[in-house]
Amino acid sequence: MDALVIKRPESMNCAARRLRVLGAVQGVGFRPYIYRLAQQYGLVGWVLNDGEGVFIHVEGCLQQLHAFTQAIEPNQPVLARVREVRVVQEHMLAQPAYASFGIVSSVGVGRKETVVPADSHVCEDCLVEMFSSVDRRYRYPFINCTNCGPRFSLIRALPYDRTQTTMTGFAMCAHCLREYEDPGDRRFHAQPNACPACGPQLTLTGPTGDVEQGDAAVATVIEALAAGKIVAIKSIGGFHLAANARDGAAVDLLRRRKRRDAKPFAIMTATLESARRYVQCDAHEGEFAVLARPAHRAASQAAARVTDSDCTWQSEFGRDAGISTASLSFAAGPSTPGLGDDQRQCVRASDRLPQ
Numbered sequence: 001m002d003a004l005v006i007k008r009p010e011s012m013n014c015a016a017r018r019l020r021v022l023g024a025v026q027g028v029g030f031r032p033y034i035y036r037l038a039q040q041y042g043l044v045g046w047v048l049n050d051g052e053g054v055f056i057h058v059e060g061c062l063q064q065l066h067a068f069t070q071a072i073e074p075n076q077p078v079l080a081r082v083r084e085v086r087v088v089q090e091h092m093l094a095q096p097a098y099a100s101f102g103i104v105s106s107v108g109v110g111r112k113e114t115v116v117p118a119d120s121h122v123c124e125d126c127l128v129e130m131f132s133s134v135d136r137r138y139r140y141p142f143i144n145c146t147n148c149g150p151r152f153s154l155i156r157a158l159p160y161d162r163t164q165t166t167m168t169g170f171a172m173c174a175h176c177l178r179e180y181e182d183p184g185d186r187r188f189h190a191q192p193n194a195c196p197a198c199g200p201q202l203t204l205t206g207p208t209g210d211v212e213q214g215d216a217a218v219a220t221v222i223e224a225l226a227a228g229k230i231v232a233i234k235s236i237g238g239f240h241l242a243a244n245a246r247d248g249a250a251v252d253l254l255r256r257r258k259r260r261d262a263k264p265f266a267i268m269t270a271t272l273e274s275a276r277r278y279v280q281c282d283a284h285e286g287e288f289a290v291l292a293r294p295a296h297r298a299a300s301q302a303a304a305r306v307t308d309s310d311c312t313w314q315s316e317f318g319r320d321a322g323i324s325t326a327s328l329s330f331a332a333g334p335s336t337p338g339l340g341d342d343q344r345q346c347v348r349a350s351d352r353l354p355q
């Protein structure tokens, strides 16, 4: 009988759930990821960073809450390492208390258990922008996004927020702020977001204290490398000491100064293709690709030989390009009209170094 069939109101199925996510979940785009996931499942509530990791409050129908919880780990951002997703609280609701989902202020109290994220190599999306002359971050050495860039090097304290990083002194311009606030943008909530207009600039300091900036600094460094000099490039994770790998005298000088007679150096090339031009790598195809752009400068296991060089030495080989976009600038050279807009020009710029 129809009169006895009582349709269960939607609100009867409504619940609130609190979730604790542990692991490497700060500085990896996790809050914007949770924001999008909550949107996808039609949930309301909030997400925040705290001393233990990420804390989530979601409200919605039970099935969706369950599906949302199940989806967190399998779809996590590329840099994230979820150790555990724990439901810490759940109760039924007459109706949701929130009208939407939001990223709310971090909470600094509580146990400090969250993992400080490592610096990450530049991602493919940022590389495309960096070498596109129409992009506003064309040749910008400090380009980054939610999926890449410095983290460990700039974090002063956790929870991970711009005000707790060395970027706190750089106020985002209107362009960058728009990206930061747009859930559809790949820099949504990217804490180190910056551009040439508002972010840090490349500065060259010489022995006499002379200072150059931007493209002029890049051009001078390339000249110095070509002249056999050693350049210290301050970057994420510390300093790179750079010399022209095809200049035997420069490499010998670096070895003497570092007292590093036999220990291998990393070789930096602008692209995987250019790496193939200069080394004979024993690694098979897949392994060679994995060695490209290592997240950490760990020693790799592929034996390689520099070919176009006086200094032919057998060594362990790890291609280092792109661990730092600042270093990549020197491999790419200053912006030069007419050279073309893609990464091929990096190879050409590198060719300016003596054979």
Ligand SMILES: [Zn+2]
Pocket (backbone or CB within 6 Å): 122, 123, 124, 125, 126, 127, 144, 145, 146, 147, 148, 149
């Ligand atoms: Zn990126």
Ligand SMILES: [Zn+2]
Pocket (backbone or CB within 6 Å): 172, 173, 174, 175, 176, 177, 194, 195, 196, 197, 198, 199
């Ligand atoms: Zn900006």
